[in-house]
Amino acid sequence: MNFNMTLVGQAISFFLFVWFCAKYVWPPIIGAMDERAEKIADGLEAADRAKRDLELAQDKAVDQLKEAKQEAAVLIDQANKRAGQIVEEAKDKAREEGDRLKISAQAEIEQEVNRAREELRGKVASLAVSGAERILKRSVDQAANSDLIDNLAAEL
C-alpha cells in the first residue's frame, strides 16, 4: 500500500472524465429523455382530449338523432293530419258537388215536369176542347172559350 503518482493520475482522470461526461454525455441523453417524457405526456393528454371529444360528439349525435326523430314524428303527425284534412275536404267537396248535382238535377226534373205539365196542360186543353167540340158536335169559338180552358188547365 504505497501512495504514488497514480493517485494524482487518477484524480486528473477523474476531473477530465467528469468534465467530459457533464459536457458531452449527460445533457444530450437527459435532454432526449425529458423531451420524450414530455412527448408522452402530451400524447396521453391528446388521447384524453380525443376521448372527451368523442364522448361529446357521441352525445351530440344522440341528441341530433333524437331531435331528428322528434322532427320526423312531428312531420308525420302533420302529414297525417293534413291527409285527414284533405280527405275531409275532398269528402266535403264531393258531398257539395253531389248536393249541387242533385239540386240541379232536381231543378231540371222540376223543369221537365213543369214543361211536361205545360205540354200536358196544352194537350189536355186542346183535347178537352176537341172533346168538347166532339161532344157538342159543333164548333166552339175557341177564342171565346180560351179563358175557360186556361182556367181548366191551371187547375190540372
Added chain:
Amino acid sequence: MSSTGETQSSSEIIAHHLTNLTYGRHDDGTWGIAHGSADIAEMGFMAINLDSMFFSLLLGGLFLLVFRMVAKRATVGVPGRMQNMVEMAVEMINDNVKSMFNHKSPVVAPMALTVFMWVLLMNVMDLVPIDFLPKLAGLFGVPYLKVVPTTDVNVTMGMALSVFIVMVFYSIKQKGAGGFAAELSFHPFGKMALPINLFLEVVNLLSKPLSLGLRLFGNLYAGEMIFILIALLPFWTQPFLSVPWAIFHILIIFLQAFIFMVLTVVYMAQAFTVDEH
C-alpha cells in the same frame, strides 16, 4: 520475472498478485519497472502504477465512449437497445440524485454517473479469472499485473480526494470562505467551544474522503484476496468455491459502486446546503 513458470510458494503467488506494475526511479538512479514491493517502497511517491492507470483509463474511456456514442445518436422517439440500456443507467442515477440533492447543479448528476459507471466497470474486472490477464501479460514480458484498479488504494483514494476537492470547492462557492469556516468553527457546541468544534468538524470533514476511498479499496481488496486464496487450492475445487464467490461478488461490485456514488452525491448535497446559523 524469470520465476514465472517455476513453482512458487503460496506467499510468493499472493505477493505477486498483489504487486502493481510500477514505473519509477530505482535506487541506483535508473528509471524502470519495479521488481517486488520493496522496490516499489523505495521508489516513493514519484512512481506510477502502470497497470492501475491503464485499466482505469481504459474502462473510464470505454464508459465515456459508449455513452458518448449513444448521446450523439440519442433519439426522442423509440430508443434502441443500446440507448435503452444507457438510459436505464442515466435514469437510475438521475432518480437517486434527485432524491438526495435538491439544488441546481449541472455537475453533480454527471459526476454521479461517471463515478458509478467507472467504479462499476473497474470492480467488474474482479470477475475476470484471477490469472488470465497476468499470465497473458507475462507472455509478453510484463512481470506484474493487477487488473482491478479499485484494489489499488491510489485509485480509490485518488477518486475520493477528487470528490473531496469538488466538495470543498462547492462548499466555499456556496457559503463563501467565511461561511465555510463558520460551519467548521461554530457547529456542534456553539461559539464558546470554538477549538473543540474546529477539531470535531475537521476530523468529520477529513473522515469523508478517507472512508469513501478506503471503503471501496477495502471491499475490493478483500474480495480479490479471497479469489487469490481460492486460486491456491487444487484445481477441482475451483468451480465449487470460485463460482459461488464470484456470484456473491457481483453484489459487492454493484453495491460498492452504488455506495460510492450515493456518498458522493450526499457529500455534494452537504456542500451545497447552507446552514442557518
